Amino acid sequence: MGQNNELNRTRRRFLRMLAGSPVLASSHLLSNSVSNLLAAGEVTEKSFLGWLENLQESNNVISSPDQALDVMDFEPAARKAIPPAHFGYLATGVDDDGTVQANRDGYSRIQIRARRLVDVEKIDMSVRLLNATWSSPIVICPIGSQKAFHPEGEVAVARAARAKDHLQILSTVTTSSLEDVISARGGPVWQQLYPTNVWEVARSIVKRAEAVGAPAIALTVDLQEGSNRETLFRAQRVDQRQCSTCHTGAYTGFARGRPGVSSGGFAEAMARKPMFNKLDLSKVTALHAVNTNWDFVKRLRDTVTVKLLIKGIVTREDAQLAVEHGVDGLIVSNHGGRAEETLRPTIESLPEVVEGVAGKAPVIVDGGIRRGTDIFKALALGATAVGVGRPHCWGLSAFGQAGVEAVLEILRRELRTIMRQAGTTSVDKISRSYVVTHTA
Numbered sequence: 064m065g066q067n068n069e070l071n072r073t074r075r076r077f078l079r080m081l082a083g084s085p086v087l088a089s090s091h092l093l094s095n096s097v098s099n100l101l102a103a104g105e106v107t108e109k110s111f112l113g114w115l116e117n118l119q120e121s122n123n124v125i126s127s128p129d130q131a132l133d134v135m136d137f138e139p140a141a142r143k144a145i146p147p148a149h150f151g152y153l154a155t156g157v158d159d160d161g162t163v164q165a166n167r168d169g170y171s172r173i174q175i176r177a178r179r180l181v182d183v184e185k186i187d188m189s190v191r192l193l194n195a196t197w198s199s200p201i202v203i204c205p206i207g208s209q210k211a212f213h214p215e216g217e218v219a220v221a222r223a224a225r226a227k228d229h230l231q232i233l234s235t236v237t238t239s240s241l242e243d244v245i246s247a248r249g250g251p252v253w254q255q256l257y258p259t260n261v262w263e264v265a266r267s268i269v270k271r272a273e274a275v276g277a278p279a280i281a282l283t284v285d286l287q288e289g290s291n292r293e294t295l296f297r298a299q300r301v302d303q304r305q306c307s308t309c310h311t312g313a314y315t316g317f318a319r320g321r322p323g324v325s326s327g328g329f330a331e332a333m334a335r336k337p338m339f340n341k342l343d344l345s346k347v348t349a350l351h352a353v354n355t356n357w358d359f360v361k362r363l364r365d366t367v368t369v370k371l372l373i374k375g376i377v378t379r380e381d382a383q384l385a386v387e388h389g390v391d392g393l394i395v396s397n398h399g400g401r402a403e404e405t406l407r408p409t410i411e412s413l414p415e416v417v418e419g420v421a422g423k424a425p426v427i428v429d430g431g432i433r434r435g436t437d438i439f440k441a442l443a444l445g446a447t448a449v450g451v452g453r454p455h456c457w458g459l460s461a462f463g464q465a466g467v468e469a470v471l472e473i474l475r476r477e478l479r480t481i482m483r484q485a486g487t488t489s490v491d492k493i494s495r496s497y498v499v500t501h502t503a
């Protein structure tokens with residue numbers, strides 16, 4: 064007994080010393096877990112060894128972007144760099160995170176049929192998308208609150224997008240203003256739209272985006288209130304920091320109905336979100352409006368003078384309706400598996416959406432794209448371009464602009480490689496005949 068107490072004291076002394084040392088200064092995850100261990104009272108052999116194992120693993124994490132072999136290498140680096148609650152926000156799906164996993168798994172059921180003896184010396188990855196040409200089909204998805212990942216947030220992403228000419232779609236809940244992002248991008252960005260439940264607010268966001276030159280608005284329709292983001296909620300529990308020291312209020316609408324979560328004041332939660340600056344939010348109760356329907360799309364279509372896309376379509380029927388309502392493009396998306404637990408990968412929804420639009424509008428797909436071969440498969444199944452969400456935020460979290468650039472560079476390099484290997488010299492040559500779906 065006495066020996067156990069002595070060991071416990073020694074482990075606690077060691078951990079206290081580590082907690083105050085620069086070794087942990089760069090890792091919120093490790094320093095938080097030390098605090099948790101110390102707060103638990105007894106430091107058992109099991110918890111102590113578990114913690115040491117984490118420390119060892121964290122040593123294998125890349126410490127500069129050029130060490131990364133693939134985009135997945137940035138995920139543990141991001142986990143290490145940012146607070147647990149912020150990482151939880153980035154990582155979370157809903158329920159068991161099954162749809163997040165399904166988005167990945169969908170790609171492993173598709174095989175590539177590589178053609179030989181094609182001159183592939185020159186590879187052209189450029190695409191035409193709504194009257195503009197981009198150097199590659201890799202689009203940066205809208206992701207809210209990017210200053211939770213890095214102080215430069217969306218502006219750092221815009222600079223990375225500029226470096227290699229990527230299309231960036233900016234979230235409505237951006238933490239950098241649209242004007243600053245456009246200036247950092249040095250060119251147009253698309254504006255994503257969460258319409259709220261108040262038409263005048265939606266209209267004002269659209270008009271502001273149009274006025275500063277956004278050539279397209281992407282209305283997100285796949286997120287209702289009440290998503291059960293358990294991974295986020297668990298991460299928030301282990302994060303011992305006071306959120307209010309950095310930001311007042313956080314939007315909890317998606318967690319509505321969860322015990323202990325009040326709906327919160329919308330205006331207060333949006334105080335740091337520049338797209339809502341100076342707008343009358345007194346009647347807004349929801350960011351993702353439950354009352355949005357096809358009449359709303361019609362009204363929006365009549366209001367938007369630039370291109371209008373819908374993000375979050377996953378069925379043939381809705382794709383047909385979208386085209387009938389004059390929509391210019393679709394984004395096949397399940398919000399990266401963080402809206403509802405359908406377990407249906409977006410890559411499996413893509414073919415029916417492509418059929419539904421019948422060539423009348425471009426189709427972008429996102430969700431689970433982590434490899435150049437994933438991009439190739441999506442293009443083969445009819446996508447005009449693909450969206451990348453979490454990976455660019457892993458890069459941003461770990462290394463700022465340089466991390467985002469490195470993530471995009473790896474994806475471009477991998478796409479170029481598979482295009483060469485499969486004998487496709489340009490994106491328009493990547494047709495359905497280059498893939499086969501494995502069903503067993």
Ligand SMILES: Cc1cc2nc3c(=O)[nH]c(=O)nc-3n(C[C@H](O)[C@H](O)[C@H](O)COP(=O)(O)O)c2cc1C
Pocket residue numbers: 152153154166204205206207234235236255283374396397398399400429430431432450451452453454
């Ligand atoms: C942290 C986070 C925040 C997001 N915020 C938004 C948003 O503000 N608007 C939106 O339309 N989609 C949002 N999405 C969904 C992404 O645009 C995209 O559909 C998804 O991340 C693609 O899946 P992937 O992360 O597996 O690449 C968000 C996704 C994540 C992970």
